[in-house]
Structure formats: C-alpha cells, structure tokens
Amino acid sequence: MTPRLNLYTAAPDIFKAWFAYSQKVAECGLEKPLLELVKIRASQINGCANCLNIHTSDARKAGETEQRIHLVAAWRDAPCYTDRERAALDWTEHMTQIATSRAPDAVHAALAAQFTPAEQVQLTLAIDVINGWNRLAVGFNFYAPELGWK
Template identity: 60%
Template sequence: MTPRLNPQAAAPEMIRAMLALENAVAEAGIERSLYELVKTRASQINGCAFCLHMHTNDARRLGETEDRLHLLAAWRESPLYSDRERAALGWTEALTRLADTHAPDADYQALKAQFTEKEQVVLTMMIVTINGWNRLAVGFRAIHPVTVARAA
C-alpha cells in the first residue's frame, strides 16, 4: 500500500481543527478505557489499520487485556464487557453503520440507561471523531508504524 498524501502537510489548518475537537472529546470525562474500546471498535468496522494500531496499543498501555481486545469484534457474544461498555459499543456500531442502522431506538435506550445526557453527547462526538479519522487514514492510505517483523 502506498500513501496517497499527507493531510497534515496538505491542509494543516483542517487537521488542527480536527485535533482540537479530538482533544476536547478526550478531556470531556469519559473513562479512557472506554474511549479506546470505542475507537478500536469503530476502526475495526471501518477497516482502518492505522487507527487500529494506535488505539489497541493505547488500550494496552492503559492495562486493557488481550482477551478483551481480541474479542471486541464479537463483544455481543462475550461476557467480558460491562453494561456501560455494551451500551457504548452498540451506539458506536449504530452510528458507524448509520446508513444501515438508522440509529435504532433499542441502541439509544441502552445508551440512555448507562450515560447522562452530557455523556451521550460526548460519546457521540467520540464516535464522530474516530469515524472522521478513519476516513482520513483509509482515504489517504495512512500506513501504521511497523515495529515488528512479519509473521512467517
């Protein structure tokens, strides 16, 4: 895969604005472990290797387990996630696949049961930002850092 362009170099003011939104979301009070799960799940759905690399590594640094990271794509079938995490992951999937899901009432009710109104907005903005980053990285073919040799 060959990168298409560097968005930071091409339009630094746009990336600065996106980073400002990202920083506001990151500092808005949602627990960091949940932040990384949401970012990872959306990146799985969108097929963004760059963001998957970043957010799984960040999650590990925060103490996330390998089992929870490996099972994240099948979170509905695993007992490893709390009700709050399940609500956030369901909302993440609903909004990331918006054209197919139309943000179902059941997903919103689960969200509403676990998150305050402010947290609902923060979580939604978190999903908005990761989907934006995924589109930048996939669209412009960002390549994640390669720190280990390929498997045989």
C-alpha cells in the same frame, strides 16, 4: 501501503483544527479504556488498520487486557464487558453504520440507562472523531510509523 498525501501539510489550517477538536473530544471525561474499545470497534467496522494499530496499543496502555481487546469484535457473545461498555459498543456500531442501521429507540434506551445526557453527547462525538480518522487514514493510506507499522 504508500501514503497518498501528507495530512499535516496538505491542508494545515483545517487539519490543525481537526486535530485540536480530536484532542478536546478525547479529554471529554469518559473512561479512557471505554473510549479505546469504542475506537477499536469503529475501526474494525471501517477496516482501518492504522487506527486499529494505534488504539489497540492505547487500550493496552489504558489497562485493557489482551482478551478484551481481541474479543471486542464479538462483544455481544463475550461475557467480559459491562452493561455500560455494551451500550457504548452497540451505539458505536449504529453510529458508525448509521446509513443502514439508524439509531433505534431500543439502542438509545440502553445507552440512556448507562450514560447521562452529557455523556451520550461526549460518546457520540468520540464516535464521530474516530470515524473521521478512519476515513482520513483509509482514504489517504495514512499510517503512524512510530507505532511499529511496517
């Protein structure tokens, strides 16, 4: 896979702002392992190999087990996720596929049972960020070679 352009140099001012926004959202206060599961699930849906490579690595560093990382694609059938994680993953799927799945009341109710209003916004912004990165990486064949991409 050959990158189509250099994201850092093609539009440096807006990319710098995007990167800063991404970093700020990443520091929102939600649990790092939870955020990594969300990033993995959105990246699976979007078919983003770069982001899967990054966030499975980051999930391991945050203490996630191989089992939980591998099972996130089938989280509904895997007993190893908490109710809070399940609510976040369901919300992630709906926000990532919003054009077709929308945001049903039942899905939001499950989210609201596990997350404060502020956390709901933080989680939704985190989902927004990973979906943006997925689109940049897939659209421009972007990858992070420092993570062992070959």
